[in-house]
Amino acid sequence: MDLRGWLRSKMVLLVLGLLAFACGKKEDGSGPIKIGHFASMTGAQATFGISTDRAIQLAIKERNAKGGVKGRMIEVKTIDDAGKQSEAATAVTRLINDYGAVAILGEVASSLSLAGGPIAQKSKIPMISPSSTNPDVTSIGDYVSRVCFLDDFQGWVVAKFAFENLKAKKAAILYDQAQAYSSALGKFFEQSWKEMGGEITVKAAYTGGNLEISSQLQQLAGSESDVIFLPGYYSDAATIIRKAREQGIKAVFIGGDGWDSEELHKIAGNALDGNYFANHYSPLEDRPEVKNFVEKYRAEYKAEPDGLAALGYDAALLLFDAMDRAKSLAGPDLRDAINSTKNFTGVTGTFSIDAKRNAKKSAVIIEIKDGKQRIAARVEKK
Amino acid sequence: MSDLLQTTINTLALGGLYALIALGYTLVYGILRFINFAHSDVVAWGGWIAFTVASALGFLTGGGGVLAMMVVLLITMALCAALGVTIERLAYRPLRKAPRLNVLITAIGVSLFLQNVGLLDRLFGTRPTTIVPVLPNTVLVELGSVPIRIYDVLTIFLAVGLVFALERLVYRTKMGRAMRAVSFDERIAALMGVNVNVVVSVTFAIGSALAAAGGILFALRNDLRLTADSTWVLLGLKAFVAAVVGGIGNVRGAAAGALLIAFVEVFVHFWITKLFAGTEWVGQLQDVYVFVILIVVLLWKPSGLFGKSTVEKV
Numbered sequence: 303m304d305l306r307g308w309l310r311s312k313m314v315l316l317v318l319g320l321l322a323f324a325c326g327k328k329e330d331g332s333g334p335i336k337i338g339h340f341a342s343m344t345g346a347q348a349t350f351g352i353s354t355d356r357a358i359q360l361a362i363k364e365r366n367a368k369g370g371v372k373g374r375m376i377e378v379k380t381i382d383d384a385g386k387q388s389e390a391a392t393a394v395t396r397l398i399n400d401y402g403a404v405a406i407l408g409e410v411a412s413s414l415s416l417a418g419g420p421i422a423q424k425s426k427i428p429m430i431s432p433s434s435t436n437p438d439v440t441s442i443g444d445y446v447s448r449v450c451f452l453d454d455f456q457g458w459v460v461a462k463f464a465f466e467n468l469k470a471k472k473a474a475i476l477y478d479q480a481q482a483y484s485s486a487l488g489k490f491f492e493q494s495w496k497e498m499g500g501e502i503t504v505k506a507a508y509t510g511g512n513l514e515i516s517s518q519l520q521q522l523a524g525s526e527s528d529v530i531f532l533p534g535y536y537s538d539a540a541t542i543i544r545k546a547r548e549q550g551i552k553a554v555f556i557g558g559d560g561w562d563s564e565e566l567h568k569i570a571g572n573a574l575d576g577n578y579f580a581n582h583y584s585p586l587e588d589r590p591e592v593k594n595f596v597e598k599y600r601a602e603y604k605a606e607p608d609g610l611a612a613l614g615y616d617a618a619l620l621l622f623d624a625m626d627r628a629k630s631l632a633g634p635d636l637r638d639a640i641n642s643t644k645n646f647t648g649v650t651g652t653f654s655i656d657a658k659r660n661a662k663k664s665a666v667i668i669e670i671k672d673g674k675q676r677i678a679a680r681v682e683k684k
Numbered sequence: 685m686s687d688l689l690q691t692t693i694n695t696l697a698l699g700g701l702y703a704l705i706a707l708g709y710t711l712v713y714g715i716l717r718f719i720n721f722a723h724s725d726v727v728a729w730g731g732w733i734a735f736t737v738a739s740a741l742g743f744l745t746g747g748g749g750v751l752a753m754m755v756v757l758l759i760t761m762a763l764c765a766a767l768g769v770t771i772e773r774l775a776y777r778p779l780r781k782a783p784r785l786n787v788l789i790t791a792i793g794v795s796l797f798l799q800n801v802g803l804l805d806r807l808f809g810t811r812p813t814t815i816v817p818v819l820p821n822t823v824l825v826e827l828g829s830v831p832i833r834i835y836d837v838l839t840i841f842l843a844v845g846l847v848f849a850l851e852r853l854v855y856r857t858k859m860g861r862a863m864r865a866v867s868f869d870e871r872i873a874a875l876m877g878v879n880v881n882v883v884v885s886v887t888f889a890i891g892s893a894l895a896a897a898g899g900i901l902f903a904l905r906n907d908l909r910l911t912a913d914s915t916w917v918l919l920g921l922k923a924f925v926a927a928v929v930g931g932i933g934n935v936r937g938a939a940a941g942a943l944l945i946a947f948v949e950v951f952v953h954f955w956i957t958k959l960f961a962g963t964e965w966v967g968q969l970q971d972v973y974v975f976v977i978l979i980v981v982l983l984w985k986p987s988g989l990f991g992k993s994t995v996e997k998v
Contacts, residue, residue: 349811507964509970516694518967520954537812541906
């Protein structure tokens with residue numbers, strides 16, 4: 303064998319070795335357990351990703367301090383999708399193929415879970431969404447589950463509160479037509495509202511980010527509604543409420559869990575007073591799990607944990623619990639363990655993963671008064 | 685009746701906002717015959733620079749009022765003018781003799797550069813915020829039952845004032861004559877002793893200063909979005925459509941186009957949804973109506989509403 307032939311054979315080996323290395327980061331039972339997290343760490347819903355990520359890091363830190371899972375440490379890699387659908391799909395692909403994640407946590411926004419979920423399903427890697435509430439998310443397939451309630455429930459909760467507690471009769475809806483979460487939640491609210499005997503005055507749409515909506519606001523102003531349901535995300539909702547108050551709209555605004563961010567208060571200021579939104583939990587609840595979590599989170603980050611943080615924490619804990627029970631960390635085994643979770647107690651309540659891989663949960667209604675949040679009502683799961 | 689008044693005011697205010705931005709597109713196109721895709725990013729930077737200036741001067745905590753707003757406006761316009769001149773000097777001037785496609789692609793590159801540099805934590809960061817405390821949107825006067833608010837008045841006055849100032853500049857001053865000469869024929873203008881580089885720099889300075897004004901007004905009305913957010917791109921796109929509809933390269937055309945686009949987006953949208961109340965999709969197509977108008981106008985007048993007479997060009 304001459305030198306060139308020898309070099310060539312070595313090159314072939316090297317390339318094969320690199321290829322094997324590139325694809326070979328698969329779970330092999332040694333080293334740290336790798337979890338992937340895709341989230342909007344930047345962009346218009348940045349606080350969603352940041353809160354969730356902080357809570358996941360906290361959960362992992364605590365678990366590793368107790369010796370990890372199956373005697374191995376846990377490691378997480380977070381990829382920022384900037385709140386964009388195209389980036390979300392790429393992020394999941396990278397987490398599975400490049401990083402070698404055995405499970406995926408994410409996303410908050412339903413549109414992004416709908417973009418990333420099919421990739422996890424195809425790769426047979428379980429994905430747990432902490433807080434995507436759109437019903438379609440878990441119908442992607444048996445590898446996708448969630449730990450939050452669904453929008454049909456949330457729509458009903460908001461309608462029930464507005465109808466029974468606020469004694470409202472006429473409601474208007476203003477939803478973001480570019481978000482699966484917002485348009486579906488709007489529909490569920492409308493359905494429940496009509497069943498209860500309420501009247502829908504106006505149903506108007508905007509496109510998230512495009513807030514030159516004086517025409518829509520004027521329609522709302524002329525509708526003489528008691529309440530306006532605004533199932534959008536916080537950065538849009540904050541501006542819309544501020545502008546609506548400036549236009550002289552007096553109706554009470556109610557929103558969903560998409561409002562949950564400290565940024566909502568920063569942008570809308572005192573225009574928020576007297577409005578309500580539904581959420582998964584409140585840091586003000588006095589259940590021991592909540593108190594414990596809030597204390598630890600505050601000590602770690604010097605910030606108040608919002609609903610997204612609580613759900614991120616629960617998603618991580620549920621995943622560890624399933625890993626403990628699973629025969630191995632291979633996709634199908636881990637999937638079966640997650641899907642058979644029963645009576646799991648987390649920060650956001652006690653729940654089971656049902657046949658459709660959803661969680662039945664209770665909700666709280668938060669009232670905003672003098673810039674502060676207060677629990678206005680608690681609606682039990684149905 | 686009050687609905688009619690309200691929609692009219694909203695149309696005028698939004699039209700003014702679009703006009704400020706459309707003028708930048710139309711000026712640059714008039715002189716250099718290329719579309720400056722980075723213009724919408726200068727608008728976004730205008731909003732964010734205003735925020736930075738206002739917080740540095742302490743207007744965001746203590747409040748400020750109209751005077752503070754004017755200070756912020758002038759500083760921001762000056763900074764954005766400098767930004768525009770720098771962009772032209774570094775990115776476009778070396779390509780002055782290159783095929784136009786090269787400049788166009790460079791403009792897209794500059795746009796992406798501005799978007800992503802703006803996202804750096806040391807600059808503007810990745811969280812939406814508000815500059816409303818500088819000048820809260822108070823009611824100035826009430827006409828019937830319709831409150832007239834300070835942002836609307838400010839937008840309309842700024843737009844009308846600046847459009848008139850620009851008209852005067854272009855048609856009544858020596859610099860304006862030089863601009864028109866360069867627009868007509870760059871080479872012959874240079875032979876006649878016009879300093880083309882200075883004219884182009886001035887054009888970019890004016891266009892970017894107007895963009896800054898547009899950016900601030902947009903940020904006041906809608907709070908600040910991230911520099912890399914589609915909001916700014918859409919805003920720029922609509923202003924660009926306004927410039928094209930009016931006849932790109934024409935100052936009055938840009939203003940008229942902006943009014944037409946705002947008219948469709950606010951006035952037409954409001955009344956059409958009211959007419960078809962209960963049919964949800966009619967209201968959902970707001971942005972579609974804007975672009976339908978573009979197609980209709982271009983089919984009827986391919987060079988835009990005011991685009992025919994070349995003498996009128998800047």
